[in-house]
Amino acid sequence: MLDRSIVEKVLKEAMSKGGDFGEIYVESRVVTNVFCEDNKIERIHSGYEKGAGIRVISEGNTAYAFTNDLSTNGLLNAARMAAHVARGSSRDITLDFTVRIPEQALEIRKPPAAVPFETKIEKVLAANEAAREAGDYIKQVTVGLADVEKKVLIANSLGDWIEDEITRVRFVVNVVAARDGLIQTGYDAIGGVAGWELLDEVPADELGRKSARRALLMLEARPCPAGRMPVVMSSEAGGTMVHEACGHGLEADLVQKGLSVYRGKLGQKVAASNVSVIDDATLKGKYGQLRFDDEGSRGQRTVLIDQGVLVGYMYDRLTAEKDQRVSTGNGRRESYQHKPIPRMTNTFIAPGPEDPGSIISNTPRGLLVRKMGGGQVNTTNGDFVFEVQEGYIIENGEIKYPVRGATLTGNGPEALKNIDMVGSDLGFAIGQCGKDGQGVPVSDAQPTIRIRQLTVGGTSL
Amino acid sequence: MKDRLLGVGNIVMEKARRKGLDAEVFLLYDKELSIEVVDGQVETLKEAEETGMGIRVINQGRLGFAYTTNLEESVLQEMLDRAVGSSRYTTVDENNMLPEGAFTYPPMETYDPAIRQATLEEKTAMAREVETVARAYDKRISVIERSGYEDSEYLLVIINTQGVEAVEKGAFCGLYAYLVAEEDGDAQTGFSLMARKHFGELNPREVGCEAARNAVRMLKGRTIPSQSIPCVLEPYVVTNFLGILSNSVNADSVQKGKSLFAGKVGEQVAASELVLVDDGVYEKGIASFPFDGEGVPAQRTVLMENGILKGFLYDSYTARKDGTTSTGNGVRSSFRSLPGVGTTNFFFSPGPTRPADLVRDISRGLYITEVMGMHTANPISGDFSVGAAGIMIEYGELTRPVRGITIAGNLKDFLLNIEGIGNDLRFFGGTGAPTLRLKALSIAGE
Numbered sequence: 001m002l003d004r005s006i007v008e009k010v011l012k013e014a015m016s017k018g019g020d021f022g023e024i025y026v027e028s029r030v031v032t033n034v035f036c037e038d039n040k041i042e043r044i045h046s047g048y049e050k051g052a053g054i055r056v057i058s059e060g061n062t063a064y065a066f067t068n069d070l071s072t073n074g075l076l077n078a079a080r081m082a083a084h085v086a087r088g089s090s091r092d093i094t095l096d097f098t099v100r101i102p103e104q105a106l107e108i109r110k111p112p113a114a115v116p117f118e119t120k121i122e123k124v125l126a127a128n129e130a131a132r133e134a135g136d137y138i139k140q141v142t143v144g145l146a147d148v149e150k151k152v153l154i155a156n157s158l159g160d161w162i163e164d165e166i167t168r169v170r171f172v173v174n175v176v177a178a179r180d181g182l183i184q185t186g187y188d189a190i191g192g193v194a195g196w197e198l199l200d201e202v203p204a205d206e207l208g209r210k211s212a213r214r215a216l217l218m219l220e221a222r223p224c225p226a227g228r229m230p231v232v233m234s235s236e237a238g239g240t241m242v243h244e245a246c247g248h249g250l251e252a253d254l255v256q257k258g259l260s261v262y263r264g265k266l267g268q269k270v271a272a273s274n275v276s277v278i279d280d281a282t283l284k285g286k287y288g289q290l291r292f293d294d295e296g297s298r299g300q301r302t303v304l305i306d307q308g309v310l311v312g313y314m315y316d317r318l319t320a321e322k323d324q325r326v327s328t329g330n331g332r333r334e335s336y337q338h339k340p341i342p343r344m345t346n347t348f349i350a351p352g353p354e355d356p357g358s359i360i361s362n363t364p365r366g367l368l369v370r371k372m373g374g375g376q377v378n379t380t381n382g383d384f385v386f387e388v389q390e391g392y393i394i395e396n397g398e399i400k401y402p403v404r405g406a407t408l409t410g411n412g413p414e415a416l417k418n419i420d421m422v423g424s425d426l427g428f429a430i431g432q433c434g435k436d437g438q439g440v441p442v443s444d445a446q447p448t449i450r451i452r453q454l455t456v457g458g459t460s461l
Numbered sequence: 462m463k464d465r466l467l468g469v470g471n472i473v474m475e476k477a478r479r480k481g482l483d484a485e486v487f488l489l490y491d492k493e494l495s496i497e498v499v500d501g502q503v504e505t506l507k508e509a510e511e512t513g514m515g516i517r518v519i520n521q522g523r524l525g526f527a528y529t530t531n532l533e534e535s536v537l538q539e540m541l542d543r544a545v546g547s548s549r550y551t552t553v554d555e556n557n558m559l560p561e562g563a564f565t566y567p568p569m570e571t572y573d574p575a576i577r578q579a580t581l582e583e584k585t586a587m588a589r590e591v592e593t594v595a596r597a598y599d600k601r602i603s604v605i606e607r608s609g610y611e612d613s614e615y616l617l618v619i620i621n622t623q624g625v626e627a628v629e630k631g632a633f634c635g636l637y638a639y640l641v642a643e644e645d646g647d648a649q650t651g652f653s654l655m656a657r658k659h660f661g662e663l664n665p666r667e668v669g670c671e672a673a674r675n676a677v678r679m680l681k682g683r684t685i686p687s688q689s690i691p692c693v694l695e696p697y698v699v700t701n702f703l704g705i706l707s708n709s710v711n712a713d714s715v716q717k718g719k720s721l722f723a724g725k726v727g728e729q730v731a732a733s734e735l736v737l738v739d740d741g742v743y744e745k746g747i748a749s750f751p752f753d754g755e756g757v758p759a760q761r762t763v764l765m766e767n768g769i770l771k772g773f774l775y776d777s778y779t780a781r782k783d784g785t786t787s788t789g790n791g792v793r794s795s796f797r798s799l800p801g802v803g804t805t806n807f808f809f810s811p812g813p814t815r816p817a818d819l820v821r822d823i824s825r826g827l828y829i830t831e832v833m834g835m836h837t838a839n840p841i842s843g844d845f846s847v848g849a850a851g852i853m854i855e856y857g858e859l860t861r862p863v864r865g866i867t868i869a870g871n872l873k874d875f876l877l878n879i880e881g882i883g884n885d886l887r888f889f890g891g892t893g894a895p896t897l898r899l900k901a902l903s904i905a906g907e
Contacts, residue, residue: 037717038717040551040552040554041550041551041552042524042551042552043524043526043551043799044524044525044526044547044548044550044551045526045527045528045547045797045798045799046526046527046543046544046546046547047527047528047529047797048527048528048529048530048531048540048543049513049528049529049530049797050530050531051511051530060504061502061503061504061505061506062504062505062506063505063506063507063508064505064506064507064508065507065508065509066509066510066511067509067510067511068510068511068512068513068530068531069510069512078508078510081508082508084506084508084581085503085506117546117547117549117550118550121550139718140717140718140719176718176719176841178718182842183721183839183841183842183843184839184842185839185841185842224846226687226867226869226903226905227687227905228907257604257606258603258604258641259604259606259641261648337509337511339505339507373837374834374836374837375834375837376833376834376836376837376848378650378833380641380648380649380650381647381648381649381650383833383848383864383865384833384848385833385834385837385847385848385867386834386837387834387837387846404844405844405846405869406846407834407837407846407847407848407867407869409848409865409866409867409905411865455684455865455866455867455905455906455907456905457846457847457848457866457867457868457869457905
């Protein structure tokens with residue numbers, strides 16, 4: 001993407017006032033977005049973007065400058081800005097780059113660029129139609145399709161030279177159903193490090209139908225009762241809970257700043273013995289898959305909680321340095337406009353021994369969550385709240401009736417300690433995870449689990 | 462820079478005219494600085510410069526769009542072609558029209574040169590003061606998560622083939638602090654933000670103190686039994702609800718059947734004292750600017766008056782669909798996206814009552830200081846069930862902190878149940894509200 005001689009010049013300029021580490025991150029991306037609403041293709045975006053971010057770290061402090069002027073002059077200007085933070089004497093660095101190549105091949109069978117607009121639009125319309133065929137109560141359907149093909153170059157003052165590329169696709173359906181003044185929504189999404197072959201596995205019309213069914217079901221639902229009760233989370237719910245209630249608190253920057261309930265708890269029991277939590281960037285095709293993270297460390301599998309015991313955190317370069325460890329390959333950024341920070345990739349609770357069906361049949365009374373909505377967590381004290389998109393009341397071990405408007409409130413470590421049954425299945429969900437104003441694609445997963453007690457918020461007291 | 466952006470814009474317009482296209486260019490130059498301080502040291506210094514262009518075309522009623530960060534003359538034709546290319550597949554819609562100029566824009570002050578003139582050292586000193594003040598406020602302040610200074614200056618150029626030519630620059634600056642207070646193993650967070658158009662109005666002391674006060678007052682909070690009681694909401698909590706409400710007064714949502722206010726203009730939708738306004742020319746507003754993202758002049762739009770729904774917010778497209786005119790709410794987040802209906806300075810007007818008087822005659826209630834997961838509220842049905850924290854009100858006094866609860870209800874009832882409006886209008890970014898008192902909210906606890 002850039003000549004070695006230019007990269008060398010820029011890195012030397014960035015380190016000209018001292019500093020412990022200098023880096024350039026160059027990115028180019030081509031994106032397509034198709035959006036359908038009100039039965040029509042409303043928008044098609046096509047974008048082309050290029051830019052570079054330059055980072056200098058000096059005694060643990062960071063200066064970051066970015067520009068989309070990729071001329072030698074533009075880059076040198078940015079490098080001079082980044083050199084601001086450095087303390088100490090000027091350094092004349094010698095650079096001898098070692099090229100590091102990806103270990104995994106990406107299997108993109110239908111690259112976005114090779115799929116014509118017409119085909120993408122057909123898929124979007126198919127999802128729209130299938131959802132609308134679900135009945136008269138369906139009032140609105142929106143379908144979004146997005147793909148991105150990204151190339152990056154990462155080079156640093158340690159002599160690393162990494163060129164990588166990644167392709168991601170995403171397909172999202174939202175349905176609004178209404179009856180007698182009651183409005184409910186249904187949602188489904190798929191996405192991955194993949195090409196549009198993804199829609200051969202899960203057809204677009206199927207996604208449309210599923211979303212519509214969910215919205216219609218919630219029209220039938222009764223208001224959710226409020227109070228403390230056992231909660232069974234089906235594997236279909238995906239791993240929103242583990243991502244929010246546990247994952248964020250295990251990101252090393254939050255831990256080091258004292259903003260995590262998991263600080264100082266390495267080696268301690270933080271969850272029930274049947275709970276293991278893993279972050280795995282190497283899961284092929286999953287939305288959070290990485291060959292290299294955004295500072296050139298290889299993506300890897302990191303065990304965070306092993307049978308209830310906290311065994312590790314997720315690190316980027318800077319936080320790893322502070323703890324005298326090596327990066328776990330979790331240094332990610334939204335784009336060249338951001339500095340990398342520790343982030344999750346594909347995060348999940350490992351499957352256990354129980355038959356998922358028997359978890360429900362062994363629950364005398366409680367809430368079954370089949371689809372999670374959004375959520376939020378306060379990592380400092382571990383308090384969380386999640387919305388339940390599709391929930392049911394369990395009575396005498398049987399699924400009785402759907403409920404709407406439920407939310408789950410609780411505390412991360414407390415909830416993890418209260419998991420008393422872990423199923424043998426595993427279900428994934430995709431998401432765009434936000435932190436410090438940066439969004440990155442992630443997936444999360446869990447088996448069917450039961451939490452002994454959680455506060456369920458609802459409108460029915 | 463202004464000449465460069467105008468030059469690029471006019472070249473694209475010329476190419477579009479030659480092809481007989483209706484087209485618009487949106488050009489943005491943006492420069493940002495952020496200084497984050499930890500323990501008196503600049504932990505992160507970020508400087509950014511960005512230029513980009515979005516091209517919107519309307520090709521026989523079909524909408525096309527393309528964007529790029531590359532403004533070299535050699536690629537301009539290709540970008541225009543890409544935009545036209547994408548228009549081939551969108552649906553014909555007669556309401557796709559570019560606003561027709563030329564407009565006269567309201568005069569306003571959007572750029573304070575003092576922001577640029579202040580040195581990096583002065584700005585860093587301000588960020589440091591926020592941190593120092595916060596730490597000194599109370600010995601239980603244990604961690605300063607982030608505190609710092611930010612500013613941004615930008616130049617916007619919008620030109621279309623229908624006569625619009627809008628050019629203006631703007632700037633704003635701000636301070637913030639996010640921190641933690643700890644006592645006997647209990648940790649609570651607090652934050653404060655201040656955003657201003659004038660550098661001289663920034664007050665580091667206020668930001669540091671408020672963040673610290675917000676954290677300390679929540680220490681050792683406990684849950685309470687499920688119940689339905691009167692609630693008083695701090696302005697920040699109210700602005701969280703406004704975030705959801707903004708969707709309901711958006712003409713796009715209304716036209717697509719996604720608003721709980723569809724068909725309700727002229728009806729009583731809120732308590733009779735409530736006034737809801739979107740004001741793009743509000744003098745002190747951080748979101749005030751002479752024109753919106755498609756070059757339409759900014760204006761003041763009253764959405765609710767005496768609790769009666771007066772109308773909705775429009776961009777050019779939705780306005781044409783409803784046979785009305787744009788309210789100047791064609792908002793654009795960057796050159797990377799098309800304009801869509803959005804808010805400017807969006808707020809509940811202040812009422813007559815001092816906030817303390819809203820609490821005084823409540824024998825048992827909850828003063829809500831925080832809501833969590835507001836984005837999970839359903840903007841379409843109005844149903845919400847969100848995490849919350851606050852302070853118990855007992856016989857008119859704020860007594861003990863409360864956490865680990867959820868509050869639930871529907872936005873319609875929320876608005877009708879307002880029985881007191883504070884005189885303390887306060888803005889968080891472009892969204893503002895006074896303290897509000899509600900007859901009752903359903904609380905789920907233990």
